[in-house]
Amino acid sequence: MNEKPGKGFDLNSTNLILYLYSRHKPILLISAIGFILSVIASLLITPKFNSTVVMYPASSVSVSQTLVSTTGGIAKNGILTFGEEEQTEQLLQILNSDEIKEKLTRKFHLFEHYRIDTAAKFKYTQLYGRLKKNISFKKTQYMSVKISVLDEDPQTAANMANEIASLLDSTINRMQKKRAVDAFQIVSGEYNRLRKEITELEDSLKAIGQKGVYDVESQSQGLNEAWLGSLTAGNQALTKKLENRIEVLGEYGGAYIFIKEFLQNESARLSLLKDKYTQAKVDMQQNLPHSFIVSKARKAEKKAYPKRSYIVLAATFSSFLFAFLLLVILDSVKKDDV
Numbered sequence: 001m002n003e004k005p006g007k008g009f010d011l012n013s014t015n016l017i018l019y020l021y022s023r024h025k026p027i028l029l030i031s032a033i034g035f036i037l038s039v040i041a042s043l044l045i046t047p048k049f050n051s052t053v054v055m056y057p058a059s060s061v062s063v064s065q066t067l068v069s070t071t072g073g074i075a076k077n078g079i080l081t082f083g084e085e086e087q088t089e090q091l092l093q094i095l096n097s098d099e100i101k102e103k104l105t106r107k108f109h110l111f112e113h114y115r116i117d118t119a120a121k122f123k124y125t126q127l128y129g130r131l132k133k134n135i136s137f138k139k140t141q142y143m144s145v146k147i148s149v150l151d152e153d154p155q156t157a158a159n160m161a162n163e164i165a166s167l168l169d170s171t172i173n174r175m176q177k178k179r180a181v182d183a184f185q186i187v188s189g190e191y192n193r194l195r196k197e198i199t200e201l202e203d204s205l206k207a208i209g210q211k212g213v214y215d216v217e218s219q220s221q222g223l224n225e226a227w228l229g230s231l232t233a234g235n236q237a238l239t240k241k242l243e244n245r246i247e248v249l250g251e252y253g254g255a256y257i258f259i260k261e262f263l264q265n266e267s268a269r270l271s272l273l274k275d276k277y278t279q280a281k282v283d284m285q286q287n288l289p290h291s292f293i294v295s296k297a298r299k300a301e302k303k304a305y306p307k308r309s310y311i312v313l314a315a316t317f318s319s320f321l322f323a324f325l326l327l328v329i330l331d332s333v334k335k336d337d338v
Contacts, residue, residue, distance in 0.1 A: 034319025057087035161297035
């Protein structure tokens with residue numbers, strides 16, 4: 001009576017229930033073995049703890065342009081503004097950089113921590129594989145960045161997550177500082193050159209002034225009137241003296257006018273360049289954070305991995321399914337033999 005369902009079962013009918021009942025002993029046995037093995041396996045897995053940091057990118061604005069500049073107008077975003085999607089993507093790229101991985105490796109001695117042989121041929125491949133498995137960076141639906149770190153030690157997981165957030169700022173500052181230093185050197189060189197040039201122009205005007213040339217237009221009018229007066233009065237000594245002064249004015253007047261106008265233009269340039277010089281100096285010296293930390297990593301109180309109940313349930317169900325399919329195949333073979 002019990003063999004008939006096994007010989008003529010139909011998986012598309014209610015006979016499936018009868019078949020399962022007729023084969024419940026081997027199915028339960030295999031499922032129980034899977035359950036026991038999964039429990040043992042889950043207990044042998046080293047638990048890991050998860051710590052996370054959540055941060056928002058800061059808006060990509062020049063500190064000097066926002067706070068110091070007097071000629072740059074009103075900046076669209078301030079230093080307290082959150083960044084947008086573009087800044088979030090930039091943070092993710094930098095978080096995945098080799099520079100952060102290398103600094104993290106040195107600080108936490110990750111070769112020893114992950115028990116990787118430093119003499120191995122592919123030691124960095126192994127290391128980066130572990131990092132990829134244990135550390136993740138994710139953009140959330142609110143455009144923030146979530147740093148997650150798994151580790152066997154809950155305190156190490158928290159420390160590593162917070163350190164990554166810190167390394168993010170130092171890495172961005174290093175990249176920007178190199179560019180800022182180069183920019184400052186360019187602006188500084190031009191600013192100092194222009195100051196020297198203006199000093200030389202001022203010295204030239206001073207030298208011309210010592211020759212009695214200080215206001216060409218008014219002097220020219222006054223000397224000509226005085227010369228005509230002395231000539232009319234027949235004062236030859238005064239006329240000769242005025243002619244000498246008029247001659248000096250004619251010789252140096254043009255140079256005086258040119259230098260004076262050029263000096264005015266260069267002084268205006270120096271004023272603008274000084275603003276850029278101040279901005280470049282501030283950009284070179286500033287070390288503001290490039291992210292807003294919403295929540296820092298804390299030592300986890302409960303393990304995040306493995307989820308033993310999930311492992312046991314999945315393994316038990318897989319054992320049940322394996323037993324069922326195996327018996328179906330065996331019974332089908334027996335039926336064909338008959």
